[in-house]
Amino acid sequence: MTPQGIDLPQGTLDLLLLRTLALGPQHGWAISERVQQMSSDVLRIQQGSLYPALHRLERRGLIKARWGTSENNRRAKYYELSKNGRRQLEVEKDAWEKLTTAVAQVLGTAQEVRNA
């Protein structure tokens, strides 16, 4: 059994998908593998929830889809970042960093208070 991962906070899945696709066009299965690898198997993504998220991003025009041939010579749907998606990724990355820094600060301070 694989160790229990952490449930993904609301809204972060989009950010992860955009970041993954920033590396280049990928099909759905590869994206899920990549996310898993990058997060060192800590984050647990219900594989089913990946696709609605991809379709939503596609509708919002942040990613584009086209059919291509996979590495094992099968027809697969590839996703890639659009210009809007690239911009959105920067915005969300900034926001995320600000959030985590702030949260870390609060947690750190709280730690110190308890230690004092």
Place this chain on the structure above:
Amino acid sequence: MLSDLMFRLRSLFRRSAVENELDEELRFHLERQVEKHVRAGLTREESMRQTRLEFGGLGRVKEDCRESRGITFLATMAQDIRYALRQLRRTPGFTITVLLTLALGIGANAAIFTLVNSVLLKSLPVTDATTLVRLGDENDCCVDDGPKGNGDYTLFSTNTYQELKKKVPEFAELAAMQAGFGYRPIIARREGGQAAARSVMGEFVSGNYFRTFGLQPQAGRLLIDADDVQGAPMTAVMSYEAWKHEFAGDAAVVGSTFWVNTKPVTVVGIAPKGFYGDRMSSTPPEFYLPIESMPVLANVPYVHDHDTSWLYIVGRVKPGVAMAPLQQKISGLVRQAFAPSKNFSSKEGKESLARTHVVLTPGGAGIEELQKEYAFHLHLLMWIASLVLLIACANIANLLLVRDMGRRAEMSMRTALGATAGRVVRQLLTESLLLAGMGGIAGLAVAYAGARMLLMLAFPGARNVTIDASPSLTIIGFACGLSLVTGVLFGVAPAWVAAQAKPADALRSGTRTAATGASLLQRGLVVLQAALSLVLLVGAGLFSQSLSKLQNTELKLDAKNRYIVHINPQAAGYTETQLEALYRTMEERFHALPGVMKVGIATYTPMEDNNWSNGVQVQGQADSSDGSSFVKGNAEYFDSVGTHVVMGRGFGPQDTSTAPAVAVVNRTFVKNLFKDGSNPVGRRIGPPGPKSSGDFEIVGVVEDTVYTAVQWKNHNMYFIPLMQRFPSDPDPIEKDTSLYAGAIVLQTERPMNDMEQLAQKTLAGINPNLTVVKFQTFDQQIADRFTEERMIARLTILFGALALLLATIGLYGVSAYSVERRTPEIGIRMALGAERGGVIAMVMRGAIVQTAVGLTIGIPVALLCVRFVKAQLYEISNVDARVMAGAIATLAAAACIAAIIPARRAASIDPVQAMRSE
């Protein structure tokens, strides 16, 4: 935004392609995942199981993807609509009732609103109507001379108009137009045309009339200043309507000659399509003629008389001109123009001059005679229609409530099966909106037909009313908005409440409660309907009563076998000196017709929209500043209209133009001017003044035949022989237009259906230009005077009936629903020995109580409302007991009918079956 929509639409319409792609994508993922697990050493079966676990339910994921793609919203909407239509088809009674209610409620309102919009709110079809200003705010008409009591002037003389035009540069254009063209039709015949001369409307206007309104000709040219000059070649502009309908849009009309009142006039152009003149009217002008051609064409003496006012003035102000100082300036200029007149030289005259002023009013809607006449009644109709709409809304609310209660179990079931509250509400919302939409469309159809009907009621027999009866965009919006709000309010609010209920509770109580009859809200709505219907029924009763009082007034005349032929010898080219011979010829020719008994000729006749009056004084008495109407008639006039002589004599053939001047007065005249009770016969009367008051010797007294209108009762009248002039009149006979008769009254032995043709032939035999201006039986003429009252009475009855119908439907709905809900309970009661009669009474009691409560509220409201319409009622100041009793009885009868059907159904319940149905 757009790409989002395209994406959704592709998802919806290329659904199978999108579905296939989704399948393929997910299948690819699953296969790769299985391969991964196999490579890691699991068996193929174990790998597949593991993959399914990791992935979650495939159907669920697909549904989520569809939702992400935005398929669901549109798809479920289509689904909802299909389902809603199926539901509506399944309950045809409910659907038809709601649609009918909506159609009638909305239709009635939109019809009235259409009329209000086009009568009261519409501007003239001219360029930039907002900068038009009218001089004057009174409803004065036609031809006036002498000072006005309140000093507020609306009618002006040609001279005053020209002064103002010269001295008020604040106006870019200032136009003048004949006030009373409706009372002075012209006779026109196209040269070389086969058609006989026709009596039509012609309006005399200033040369800049069309320029002031900023109009472009349909064909040819419009009038210009050069046309409106004394001695200029006579020209006219024809209306588009007349050109299209009378001359089939013949291009050769422009430039051709017409014989207008026997004089040749060149038609120089056609007015633009849609332009109906400067005022709304059921008889808009067919010809526009320059003012300066009027003395020649109409043979009237007053065009250049400084003391006679006969023009309305409308101007276009330059931008940035302030109204208040302009009004001051114009009032000052009008006082200057009046000052030299003999009318203002006396002491009273000077005081009157000081009061003289002009009020500027917006001129965008032109001369608002019709608007002022109809404003109150239209507003009243709007109130009535909105009450009907309120009742209709209550009805729809009730029906929807009933339906939703009935479907509560279904809703609970759907909630229990996993539908969210939002989804359930959306379904009901779709149904309501669908109903409201269909009702709105049906309402528009009713509105269109209704507005047409209203116009026909208001202007019976009018050929080209200038009021547009087609609902505008505003009205379509109004109707749809109303129906939507109603639908949403009452279709969804109860649904929301229903959806909030815990499904288990609802399911449990849905079929097993004993007697939750109609809710308080439902009963309240029925009470409201009953109360409002009562108010409308009382209104209908009052207006009908008022009309019947008007129509049954003793007019002191005889209309049986009498025909009124309106004529215009002036327009036919007769001069004043030729008239005596003409009238004698007319008397002879008409008497020669078999069946004709009496031939009356007069300036105007009883119960006709006309009145001539002046000041009057009895010689030897102080001037009591009394006024009196007067009519000039021939020897047989009194007999022809059925007025009885009560003292002295009427007129005879001996009362010619050269005979001593005599007068006959009516009883009211005697009562008011001979207060001492002395014998009027032999006394002399005339216009105020020591000499003029001796003009006529009274030779007889007649009864008070009603002239002009029933409401104007018992006013002073005197009659003088047709050809006799006021002996004190200093003007030559050529200026005495009072010698022109306006009507021939024919009394026949029996009804004669061909009288109109006979009259036409007889007159044409005397002179082809003597056309029949208007032909009516005396009865028709009298009935015409009640047109507006009849319209109001009919409409209030119509709306009252509508309200009653809706209220009855509402009451029936609630009663029927209670019976349905209480079927098991009633079954038990009957099983325990309740009598059929008892069950009927129980159901009826509910309906009767609701109606009674409605009456209790409605009666005082109705009594209160009477005061707002009292002014419109003839000799009615309070609700008559009969009217009230009639309204209550009607409502009670309707309530009983509405309740008896479900009551009988309740009584016929088979106890065994009722209890088994649980």
